[in-house]
Amino acid sequence: MRRSLFAALAAVVLTSPAVAADPAACTDRSAIRWHLPGDFESAQKAADKEKRLLLVKGIAFGVDEVGAKDATKGCW
Amino acid sequence: MRAGCFAETRVIRLVNRRFISFFYNTGGPGQGKDEKAAAFTKGKTKNRFAFYAAFDAAGEPLGVTDIYANKDNTFDWLVEVLRNNPEFDQYTEAEEKVLAKAKAEPKDAAAQLAAGQLAEDLGKYKEADGYYRAVLEVSRVTAEAGDAYRGLLRMARYARDWKGVRAVCGSVNEMKEGQMNKLNLAPDVAMETAYALLGEKKYDAARKLLVRAIETHPDSxxxxxFHFSAGVASFFLKDKEQAYYHWCWVVENLPDDRLARRCFTAAAHEAMPYENPELGGYAAKHLPGGSIELINAQYKKAKAVYEKVKTAK
Known part of the structure; x- marks a missing residue:
């Protein structure tokens, strides 16, 4: 009885569209590698050393505390 | 731009391969100000508050995008900046080896694939096409072949060549089912076909296909x-409840995903201070300016709809 209840619950969870079966498996974490605010000098040095152009994004809208520390999170 | 071009795979790959990226707060509220960056950019951009611009390390400005450039014209601009400044577009030693190996070993599928991916990243689509088709000449049922098909599908999509997308999907569908599953190409065929349907404004068909893909490939x-585009299809079908459901689903369940911010911005579209090119240029006319607080409040409303729809499913 307990086994069939567990199997039934598992079936509901696994077939439910409401939650990803495995977020780790289906998260696409690809992202631009940003130098963060406060770190402009190292960005400039990297561009010079690697002979690449510097892309600078100026933001007028504001940057929150989380976004200032992690380019993939927060608001900016 | 964060929800648009910065979340776009081909922009991410080109920028990471060929540029050094930096962002800072030019004068808005909150954190993230940078005096050295401000001095570096002073007087060099038409709009001194909001810009996306290229400079050499010495500070020479070499180009700037339109203020709210979309994901496709940003990519085109990046490629143009590199073509106009070839001294900053040189192959690395590793890249030279990739190209040399592809030239020396035309029957080596892995070598052809690596060269194809390099060419695609750099926006050299004609060259990439040649390399990807060389992979398929060697074999159509290897892991390399799967990636080559994906590359061909992406490039057809970038060109809005829906006939080309369908031709490649047709070629994949000719495989035996076991082979297609082994290469895990079904999610790609579904998504690229959905892009074609969205491009053709066949929103109902696109949504049906995407909902089926969500159910069939929950680990893709x-x-x-799938969810973002299902939301877009729902938006154009004037079904905002389902649009909010799909967009908020990504934000709430895949918060670290590349498209989480794009989905957040779409869910909060009624409070955004600029047009959303993913939503046909939707612009919220009644909110001049906008603020992080207003945007977060709008997302909260969308999330409430998501919770209601989720409970009902």
Whole structure:
């Protein structure tokens, strides 16, 4: 009885569209590698050393505390 | 731009391969100000508050995008900046080896694939096409072949060549089912076909296909794309409840995903201070300016709809 209840619950969870079966498996974490605010000098040095152009994004809208520390999170 | 071009795979790959990226707060509220960056950019951009611009390390400005450039014209601009400044577009030693190996070993599928991916990243689509088709000449049922098909599908999509997308999908569908599953190409065929349907404004068909893909491929790395595009199809079908459901689903369940911010911005579209090119240029006319607080409040409303729809499913 307990086994069939567990199997039934598992079936509901696994077939439910409401939650990803495995977020780790289906998260696409690809992202631009940003130098963060406060770190402009190292960005400039990297561009010079690697002979690449510097892309600078100026933001007028504001940057929150989380976004200032992690380019993939927060608001900016 | 964060929800648009910065979340776009081909922009990410080109920028990471060929540029050094930096962002800072030019004068808005909150954190993230940078005096050295401000001095570096002073007087060099038409709009001194909001810009996306290229400079050499010495500070020479070499180009700037339109203020709210979309994901496609940003990519085109990046490629143009590199073509106009070839001294900053040189192959690395590793890249030279990739190209040399592809030239020396035309029957080596892995070598052809690596060269194809390099060419595609750099926006050299004609060259990439040649390399990807060389992979398929060697074999159509290897892991390399799967990636080559994906590359051909992406490039057809970038060109809005829906006939080309369908031709490649047709070629994949000719495989035996076991082979297609082994290469895990079904999610890609579904998503690229959905892009074609969206491009043709066949929103109902696109949504049906995407909902089926969500159910059939819950572990796919393209799950966020399925949901985002299902939301877009729902938006154009004037079904905002389902649009909010799909967009908020990504934000709430895949918060670290590449498309989480794009989905957040779409869910908060009624409070955004600029047009959303993913939503046909939707612009919220009644909110001049806008603020992080207003945007977060709008997302909260969308999330409430998501919770209601989720409970009902």
């Amino acid at each position: 790395k393209r799950l966020s794309e």
